Amino acid sequence: MNLPNILTLARIVMIPLMVICFYWPAEQGKLWAAFIFWLAGVTDWFDGYLARKLNQSTPLGAFLDPVADKLIVAVAFVLLVEQYDTIWVTIPACIIIGREIVISALREWMAELGKRASVAVSYVGKVKTFLQMSAIFFLMAGQFHIVVEWIGWISLFVAAVLTIWSMMIYLKAAWPELMGKS
Template sequence: MNLPNLLTMVRLALIPVYLVVFFSDQPMRMYWALGIILLAGLTDVVDGYLARRNQQITQLGIMLDPLADKLMMIAVFLSLLISGKISFWAAVAIFFRDMTMILCSVIFHFRGKKTVPANMLGKLTTVLFYIALLLLMISSPGDSMWEIAQVFLWSVIALSYLTSIVYMFQLKMVNERFM
């Protein structure tokens, strides 16, 4: 296992750590939880950089990297739903999109189809989701920052669906070439 894939595995291991911290009674738990999210984001950036720089891009990494991102986002948005920081419909929109992307990737992988690495639009969407998370975690329902965070979140959700459509077209194109 190469270092980029190991960092992806660390990111997967951070998911239960985040959930334990978020739902704990610890003072400043939101800041600690946010720190875990940012650490996960940093490992995402570093593993991608190392994989490209050291030419260690693998099919396993291409599949696990976005899976780790999506599972972390699902865990975070589930915690925000349970705590009342996002609406049921925002959570449904996020979960539906991410679960669809995960299932499609798994199906493509196990059918021996090629997968494609995240594109710039996907990376931008991930960064914007992290910004939305920051805004949601530091605000409370009813204050003006929370309203801004909600509008920003829905904008990012819309962008994520556009990103998914682009990704599906890329998958279709790369697999038509190899038929």
């Protein structure tokens, strides 16, 4: 167990804390949930940085890091779908969560074929991740200021478009394997 793995595990522990804060009856509950989500995003960047910088990458960390990311994002989107109760959050949330499932399965399958590198994380995927994380944070905190909420809405819609775009990039890269034509 090393510091990067501890930070990854801390992100998983933050999930129920975020949910509790989100439903906390006090007015600041959702703001605390947004802060916890933001803190999880910071630890996500920091654990990866430390793992590379300190040469502390482990199989456990390589497994848990994407799991922690997908869990907290999926849970946060479920909370936002309930909070906003509108198709304008539900559809982008379904697109983003659905893409994560498809690409995770695609990466696993490509890894079994020894071709994981052909579906490595792209620049579009990184921008998409940044925007979806920003959207979640701003939409959770948005009830406190309309400008913050609008930043969340714009980030959400751009993230949804980039989600589809990045999924197409990954599927195009894997298409020969999917069609058995490699």
